[in-house]
Amino acid sequence: DTGVSQNPRHKITKRGQNVTFRCDPISEHNRLYWYRQTLGQGPEFLTYFQNEAQLEKSRLLSDRFSAERPKGSFSTLEIQRTEQGDSAMYLCASSLMSGQPQHFGDGTRLSIL
Amino acid sequence: AQKVTQAQTEISVVEKEDVTLDCVYETRDTTYYLFWYKQPPSGELVFLIRRNSFDEQNEISGRYSWNFQKSTSSFNFTITASQVVDSAVYFCALSEGRSSNYKLTFGKGTLLTVNP
Numbered sequence: 001d002t003g004v005s006q007n008p009r010h011k012i013t014k015r016g017q018n019v020t021f022r023c024d025p026i027s028e029h030n031r032l033y034w035y036r037q038t039l040g041q042g043p044e045f046l047t048y049f050q051n052e053a054q055l056e057k058s059r060l061l062s063d064r065f066s067a068e069r070p071k072g073s074f075s076t077l078e079i080q081r082t083e084q085g086d087s088a089m090y091l092c093a094s095s096l097m098s099g100q101p102q103h104f105g106d107g108t109r110l111s112i113l
Numbered sequence: 114a115q116k117v118t119q120a121q122t123e124i125s126v127v128e129k130e131d132v133t134l135d136c137v138y139e140t141r142d143t144t145y146y147l148f149w150y151k152q153p154p155s156g157e158l159v160f161l162i163r164r165n166s167f168d169e170q171n172e173i174s175g176r177y178s179w180n181f182q183k184s185t186s187s188f189n190f191t192i193t194a195s196q197v198v199d200s201a202v203y204f205c206a207l208s209e210g211r212s213s214n215y216k217l218t219f220g221k222g223t224l225l226t227v228n229p
Binding site: 055056 | 150158159163211216217218219221
């Protein structure tokens with residue numbers, strides 16, 4: 001049973017560059033969530049997909065952020081024109097059914113120079 | 114709006130001590146779910162337990178036990194006979210159900226350090 005896979009594990013980039021992260025959920029999990037975690041804080045919700053449909057976006061998700069799940073399987077999260085404040089761990093989680101536990105990937109740690 | 118409070122920022126114990134991690138939540142929904150996750154130094158969030166709002170039975174799993182009390186909006190987590198491997202950040206989380214797409218609202222976490 002493979003878990004949620006995220007890559008890259010680490011991303012270091014200069015301010016102003018674009019970055020893209022990928023999440024492969026547990027197969028057959030049709031619900032997929034993105035969260036962001038900063039140091040000393042709990043994860044905060046960013047966006048939610050049910051199959052390929054993006055059903056909710058947090059106010060944390062500015063216009064520079066976009067997420068897709070084109071075929072209802074893997075998902076990508078893109079940040080354009082990165083800023084210092086984007087430095088965080090970006091976590092992906094998937095679940096099989098509503099209310100079922102969300103299983104998390106190892107996350108992608110983004111550092112903005 | 115949903116909210117989770119973990120008042121204990123850090124706890125330090127000596128191995129074999131019992132330790133309780135507190136969690137208080139706020140929600141207006143009558144149907145909701147509560148979770149505990151463990152985040153070891155390696156960083157991955159590991160699911161520990163889920164409770165729904167209609168099931169107030171306490172649960173025990175090995176050295177872990179959970180006490181859910183709707184009257185006080187609390188969902189506390191006790192580790193009995195703690196071990197060094199229990200050292201991690203523990204998060205309590207709340208999911209309000211369909212109206213919120215079951216997204217999780219986390220507390221700020223409690224850093225547990227178990228010393229040998």
